Amino acid sequence: MSDTNAIVQDHVTGLFGFRLEMGRGHDGARMQVRRSGFATQKAAVTEYRRLCRQRDVRHPRPRLSDSVRSVCEGWLLAREQELEPNTVYNYRWLLGLIYPHVGGVRASRLSARMVERAYRELETAGYSRTTLRTLNLVLAKAFNEQTGRRLGARKPRESDEKRPVWTLAEARRFADYVRGDRLYSMWRLLLVSGLRRGELCGLRCGDLEVGQGTVTVRRQVVVEDPGKPVRVKPPKSHNGVRTLVLDAVSLDLLAEAAGGPASRYLFTGRSCQPMRSDNLTDRFNELAVAAKVCPIGPHQIRHLIASSMLDAGYGIHEVAERLGHDPAILMGYYTRVNATRRRQAAHQIADLVTPPTPLLAA
16 A cells, blocks of 8 residues: 555545554554544655654565575564454464475575475375465465565465365265264254354354244354464454354254353353364364264365355355355355266257257158
8 A cells, every 4th residue: 555545534624644553562452553633645644654664663674585484474573463363373374384394495595396395295294285275375475575576386286086075975974973972063053054163163142043043143253372262253254244044953953052051152162161263173173084074174164065055056145145255255266066067057058059950850
């Protein structure tokens, strides 16, 4: 954002002002500076630039002689003012995966071949290609913004042999296996709703309306640091606040869970504290392995639900409403076309655009 774009004018008084992110304090709290009452835009820009210099003096300018790790950590430090704490935590975890491989390399010497070799080694170690693709996005952005160089590394592709999404048969196998689990109501709700893991953990007993047969998503529980308590936040976007109609079996299970241990949360750990989203992922993958299905993580259930509902004939907006997503993003990231639908499309479009072959006279 340029200096002039940051300056806004009050349409009532005609005066100029701005708001500037100054990073985070020692306690992790977000710090902002607001200034207003400037008679001219030039005066506001002068003060804006002075405060920017005061903020930026804490972040030394990166050099190409610095290590890759130093460059990436400097980028994260500079971005803390605009990113949510849980996003910073996730980025730091992702970048930490590649430090053992190229973290000590000088930024000027880092090549696409080095990065691609690191991706192959991480995949061999068991990390999914979805994780590695996300790592590639973060690493490329950090390196480009800090040094002005483009890595040019090829991002890992999804394998044709290993499906990133369960089939419906695999989902049923998982559901049958977890039927006796303490958190069976949560696993069933995940499979029929596609809630994000933080939204599952954030559900409270008051969000369940038994008489109406619905549950309302109003918040999410996020992990900002493994050693710190969870934090309750609004859903990921305005689309995330939604009311879901439940089937009779899921409703009965959730009603029973709501009348269980004394806690305002629907799903809790054994200490009656709200579930941690990282613990939920670990437990989900453990159960998936025991059920002899691929441990894809709970977020991939959203892909399964999106594809299955679209295959069943539901519209994009209906699917997006249930998943709490933007319809445009849903089309780009949460759908897959199965082989049966491909064949149906091929035959139907041929019938539409090709005139029927006349029958030969007997």
